[in-house]
Amino acid sequence: QKEVEQDPGPLSVPEGAIVSLNCTYSNSAFQYFMWYRQYSRKGPELLMYTYSSGNKEDGRFTAQVDKSSKYISLFIRDSQPSDSATYLCAMRDTGGFKTIFGAGTRLFVKA
């Protein structure tokens, strides 16, 4: 069983929709949670970073962590065609060095 599970999609939504991207994980020791956005033929770029449980908002993006359910989410409000990309979740524990990445969800936002 993978430590981090992420639906590969693709997820196709109309412009302006609210997008929900999710990951589940099995290691209860994970404390640091990240979302990366990766455009085609580019490397991933850090989008959101949260520590432990709770919400974090940055513009149109909101990251949520529910440690009791081992479930994290990224919400994109008022989605734009420029949001079309692959979104990867990533996480690690407090003492560990290694960051575990999900396989990514491909998102298409149609104009």
Add this chain to the structure above:
Amino acid sequence: EADIYQTPRYLVIGTGKKITLECSQTMGHDKMYWYQQDPGMELHLIHYSYGVNSTEKGDLSSESTVSRIRTEHFPLTLESARPSHTSQYLCASSVPGRDGYTFGSGTRLTVV
């Protein structure tokens, strides 16, 4: 714009050839990493470095080697390329005490 550079961006090479993938960063980051990424798959850590003259193998046995003689430079070498090495290779760096990596744009390697 990320300050981490990978060359070449694309490479097609024959089986058995020796190749070096270059990675340089201008941010002064101590930690650097090499990841392998295949379509629809998780990133797999190949090698990492905490600083000059420090290198460690990651999870993936890729038959590659790395060196870290200068802070800014972290090249990856395949002594004898095989078709199974066909993949995208991503270099990244980070700052101690802060999470999140800065990634380069990657090298897409095809071994024929």
